[in-house]
Amino acid sequence: MIPRALKRLLHRATLKDPAYRFLFAPGPPGEAVAFDCETTGLDWRRDDICSIAAVRIKGDRILTSERFEAVARPRAEMRAEAIKVHLLRESDVEIGAPIETVIPRFLAFIGGRPLVGYYLEFDVGMVNKYLRGLLGIELPNPMIEVSKLYYERKYGDAPPGSVIDLSFRAILNDLDLPALDQHDAFNDALMTGMMYLKLRDLKERGVRIARLRDVEEPQTTLA
Template structure:
């Protein structure tokens, strides 16, 4: 894997639309963007984005008034399983703009800020398949993975064979964050932002998330 600095230089060199050079500027101090996408499925190559949300974080504040949210019209039909997850039917996206129409506004919104997400690589891969032909590069922003931050606070240094649960529900439960309308892009981005601030604060204070102790197995032989 190329070092991030070298990859960033390559991105700058291959930028096809110079109006997007702002993507390589200096990120604002202590600012981040929590993102989430809803899709027609989990196959990056075959499926499409149907909703995008992003919320700015500045310092220890979640700026819900400074957010981006868009429902988009996918080329691919929305399958029944995907509808069960995010609730968006064909009729809900029929009049929505195509993703190419909303991407410029999204890119200006996120700017150079690090992007925070729950399995953020998937969301960015889904976006990159549209951004690459539009701009000529993939998103160069730093990525922050919520499940990794959570793993470090709860399971870092755990003994072998520890049962590990990195589910969204487990993170909400351990951090005592209320469940909003999960699988709604804006609500998922908002919960992700709350997770990030709590986990960052815990890391700064050296606080760990308690793991359930495993009771020793009684052996009548005393071995």
């Protein structure tokens, strides 16, 4: 596997359209973008993006007035399992924009800012699927995975045998954050942004998330 730093240099050199060199420049100081995709299924090779949303984070604020939302018209068939999750029907996405017009707008919105997400690898992989064809590159932005931040704050010092729950719901509950309707791309991006800010604050203050004792210590008895 090519190291990410080397891949970034290669992509910068092979970028098809120099108008997108801004992706390789650092974003504004103290800013990041939380984003999420809804898709026709969970196989990035066969499935397509049907909606994508992002919101900017500046310092300790989520700028809901600076958001990106788009419904895309997928080429892949909408899988029944996916429709049950995000509730987007064939009739909803038929009026969406072609993904080839959505991706450039998304890139203009994120710029070179770090990307924040929950299981970000999948969403980034879906965007890269189109980006390789359009520009010959993958997203070069720094990545911030909230489940990793949460794991470090709650389970980083957990003993062997601890029960680990990295679900979206568990993170919301532990951080005492509101649960918006999930599997709506903007709501998911917004909740992910809130997770990031709270986890970053806990880390900066050296505070860990309390957990129940998962493994009982051996009991000793007197003979």
